[in-house]
Amino acid sequence: MATRSTIMDTNSFRPEAAEGVAPEILAMTRRRARLLGPAYRLFYRDPVHLVRGEGAHLFDADGERYLDVYNNVASVGHGHPRVVEAVHRQMTTLNTHTRYLHEAVLDYAEDLLGTMPAQIGRLMLLCTGSEANDLAVRVAQAHTGRRGVIVTAEAYHGNTAVVSQLSPALGSAQPLAPWMRTVPEPDPRLAGSEDLAGWYAAQVSAQIADLERSGFGFAAFLADSIFSSDGVFPDPAGFLAPTVDAVHSAGGVFVADEVQPGFARTGSAFWGFERHGVVPDVVTTGKPMGNGIPVSGMAARPEVLASFAGELPYFNTFGGNPVSVAAAQAVLDVIREEGLQQNADLVGAVLLSELRSLAAEHEVVGQVRGAGLYLGLEVVSPDDGAPDRDRALDLVEELRRRRVLTSVCGGQGNVLKLRPPLVFSPSDAEWLVTALAGALTTVAP
Amino acid sequence: MATRSTIMDTNSFRPEAAEGVAPEILAMTRRRARLLGPAYRLFYRDPVHLVRGEGAHLFDADGERYLDVYNNVASVGHGHPRVVEAVHRQMTTLNTHTRYLHEAVLDYAEDLLGTMPAQIGRLMLLCTGSEANDLAVRVAQAHTGRRGVIVTAEAYHGNTAVVSQLSPALGSAQPLAPWMRTVPEPDPRLAGSEDLAGWYAAQVSAQIADLERSGFGFAAFLADSIFSSDGVFPDPAGFLAPTVDAVHSAGGVFVADEVQPGFARTGSAFWGFERHGVVPDVVTTGKPMGNGIPVSGMAARPEVLASFAGELPYFNTFGGNPVSVAAAQAVLDVIREEGLQQNADLVGAVLLSELRSLAAEHEVVGQVRGAGLYLGLEVVSPDDGAPDRDRALDLVEELRRRRVLTSVCGGQGNVLKLRPPLVFSPSDAEWLVTALAGALTTVAP
Structure with a gap:
């Protein structure tokens, strides 16, 4: 039986830990708290304010481009x-x-x-x-x-x-x-x-x-x-x-x-x-x-x-x-x-292989599993290989700072959930792998 | 406790009683039966095949115009x-x-x-x-x-x-x-x-x-x-x-x-x-x-x-x-x-009054009740004023032949449910009243 919510309460914004969050973002979070039910959860300690999407990319109010590695709803690409x-x-x-x-x-x-x-x-x-x-x-x-x-x-x-x-x-x-x-x-x-x-x-x-x-x-x-x-x-x-x-x-x-x-x-x-x-x-x-x-x-x-x-x-x-x-x-x-099943197969296979290479280089990465464009990457303790939820959440935040959007799953909340739109391209995969390599170095130097 | 389904099973198409239904309509009903779950119900003994909507009007595949007196989803009008x-x-x-x-x-x-x-x-x-x-x-x-x-x-x-x-x-x-x-x-x-x-x-x-x-x-x-x-x-x-x-x-x-x-x-x-x-x-x-x-x-x-x-x-x-x-x-x-609340109020009041006049002229119409553009018209037996479900269903079918779309509600299934888009105009109301007067004469000569 689960003893915590892994689906909903992982990398949520918390008003009591909002230092460093921009004033206009904070204002929106306060407006949400005032208008919407308390069950609503915002992703990220520093929430993102997205205004536009295209293919596997999302753009925030400042025009910054994000890589979407999370949203399987916009499966054939945002705004197709x-x-x-x-x-x-x-x-x-x-x-x-x-x-x-x-x-x-x-x-x-x-x-x-x-x-x-x-x-x-x-x-x-x-x-x-x-x-x-x-x-x-x-x-x-x-x-x-x-x-x-x-x-x-x-x-x-x-x-x-x-x-x-x-x-x-x-x-x-x-x-x-x-x-x-x-x-x-x-x-x-x-x-x-x-x-x-x-x-x-x-x-x-x-x-x-x-x-x-x-x-x-x-x-x-x-x-x-x-x-x-x-x-x-x-x-x-x-x-x-x-x-x-x-x-x-x-x-x-x-x-x-x-x-x-x-x-x-x-x-x-x-x-x-x-x-x-x-x-x-x-x-x-x-x-x-x-x-x-x-x-x-x-x-x-x-x-x-x-x-x-x-x-x-x-x-x-x-x-x-x-x-x-x-x-x-x-x-x-x-x-x-557009042959998106084949794309999921091909890009997914490349990604799986590259992520497994990363795993070989980083002690905090455990198993990497996946089929097509649904992949999971375990974050573990370098000491004993035990699931490391806190570090997984830090990794999600660090990826968000690198404008790569994802989240976690699994009973221990330590598995990075990689589930991008099916139009994810080889260069998108490259961006993800590079960002992940950098983020891993930051969270486990 | 209800002993029948008033919501779903009222004026449904039944394949075993489909005489007079056009071959292309029958072919579509057979395709539905083959592809969709058996819980799906089709309105009308002679189902309608609608292809276009505009305001309070709907059009079938032959270009015939129907008056929509039923669909509160397209509340501000079809295709607004x-x-x-x-x-x-x-x-x-x-x-x-x-x-x-x-x-x-x-x-x-x-x-x-x-x-x-x-x-x-x-x-x-x-x-x-x-x-x-x-x-x-x-x-x-x-x-x-x-x-x-x-x-x-x-x-x-x-x-x-x-x-x-x-x-x-x-x-x-x-x-x-x-x-x-x-x-x-x-x-x-x-x-x-x-x-x-x-x-x-x-x-x-x-x-x-x-x-x-x-x-x-x-x-x-x-x-x-x-x-x-x-x-x-x-x-x-x-x-x-x-x-x-x-x-x-x-x-x-x-x-x-x-x-x-x-x-x-x-x-x-x-x-x-x-x-x-x-x-x-x-x-x-x-x-x-x-x-x-x-x-x-x-x-x-x-x-x-x-x-x-x-x-x-x-x-x-x-x-x-x-x-x-x-x-x-x-x-x-x-x-x-567009002042649709006021329109519902005004057109609804006119309609209520006209329907009550019809009631005075037709023994098979019992109470007419309503607020704005949500009205109910009881169909009753001329003998004892008892609810008359069968006649209500005949009336729905007769209205459909006059290209006016509605249905029934109520525990006895004898209340005509009049619930058009809010853009219902005075001339739409006129159409409804005229069609209803004619249909009443047909079902209770």
Whole structure:
């Protein structure tokens, strides 16, 4: 169980430690505190005030250029003209709901489902990844007639009442569902001499058995196949297959939360689950789907959807509206036409190799893991190799001073999360590696 | 408790009763059935295929013009150029999340909070009304330390797992929360000789007492102040005041769900709760807020938010992003600059009066109720004045043939829901009244 919030409270601005922050920035933070709810968190001890974006770059109010190594929402690049144009054209034409007929939502559904295994035959469109996971849990529970859901130890699946209770990464103040169980992150070091795939299936099977004993029964294993908030664990590709077999043997549903790895990010595959050679029962999508226009999806096997949606009406006012669909369609088109999956693969591979070279030179860098343009770099103590959260946060701040934007993830909060827009170029990668080398020298001279 | 779904399953297309439907429309319905989840419902026995919108008008693929008397999302009018332009400008500039500083979200929060009572001091931005109500329930429960929520008998508050359980309008297949209680719709006929205000407060107090006895305790009364899905009950303005006093006396939270009545719709007030002279603890907003761009809000008294958000991080990836905020700001600006609140007031009053004249001429029309541009028209049996759902549905279909788009609401499904964009003009009202007079003659010759 998490004892702190790794997702939200890491490198936050704190008014009580704001020395050195420019007066105009401080004034904005005070205005935020006065107007917005206290749950809002600002990144960085010295927050950034961004006014413009282009490709993988962001610009602050002083015109300074930043390298975006964090934002997977603007996946095809900030302000991509193709998405801007598609949204503009549709907004001038029509934006209404799905109780009237519209071609675009059907064309998009056909296109998106075409990227998934043939078994995943139906799509529902919503506005946020949270809504998609919330619905996926209801669908899995309706299909199985049971309640229990298994997630990973540091999972984050969204912000609704129910999925918050399935998100231990929110920290110890967040109550968790009594019908939730966790499995550890799939870290080969935890598996020890066992093979990871078998060990992981055994972990999940043990929690299935526990749910069955508890009377809740087992409904679903809900997981992000790159295990991003657990600290990025992509390897070896395929290790999830025996786990998914175990889920199916127990009559459960595998919900692949593709909000993080989906839409070509992992380079070798369009969907994260593909790397594992598995076919999910439900696939949820979100963040990068509309390049910033709120759109999300829940695709499923028809037979899994049937029990839920045969009886229960479900309507999402904005979900699948023509403007959201125009954005989503433009994103799919751009990924293909600009070869962004290949770019993620190529640039990601170069980056992984360069970061591993850095690791060899810097004692405070532990493992570097990644698939495509989703990478994690561990920051560890030079004395004993233990996770070093404080130094990781210092590194994030030091990178921000070098105008490179990123953050941390993982149960110990010590893994640098490197998740740039997919248009990240070789020279962007060069900038990142150079900045990181300098920042490492500063935080661990 | 609802025994059928009034919200979703009213005037739906049914493939088994599709005679007379054009082949190209049928082909689209089959494509939908093949690609989208079975929960999707299509309006009308003969569905409409809309391709363009302008103001209060919509156009189908054959170029036929329809009068939109249903869509409160396109509140300032379909394709309003000011909203289109604001979104386009911001999309070409920057669209990112709220962990970086941005002026527009602060300007908007200040502007929106300025339209509310001074006690409502903090805003959180989300993507859908469902997300706003889901969060409001969590906030109320965290603030009071209790669980119980009271809603109306035919309430619909959204589609997440938790708010679906607070939405009896979803019908008998939807499980309801054990900690939920309902009160009847505020229909003066149910209050009999008692005054509505006192009777309603007594209804709510009885449910508060029941929740206290049950051990769940009382956290919140969650209500839409125009009681739209209950059948539209706006009068007399002020009747909610003793109820809100009772809620506060019991230490509970009043959540005003303004997704339906908010943003100037009721004409006499910008917010529905204002008509009742009450100050809510939490205000949720949705549908019309961004004229179709997914954006919603939860505004609250700071002391009510404190217990939730002081400890719990809450982050909404798309919520409050600069593009959503640009749309929302343009909507606020247009409402003011085009005087849409006054338009709702004036055109709404004319419409109410004309519809009441129709009622006097047609035995199948019962009460006509409304505030501004949110009106409900009861369809009843000419024999005994009982609610006549089937005839109401026939009337909706007959109006659709006359190219007037609307639907029904209410526990008996017999109330025509008239909820057009706020730019509805006197000649639009004329069209509606003429079409309705003709349609009434057809369904009740």
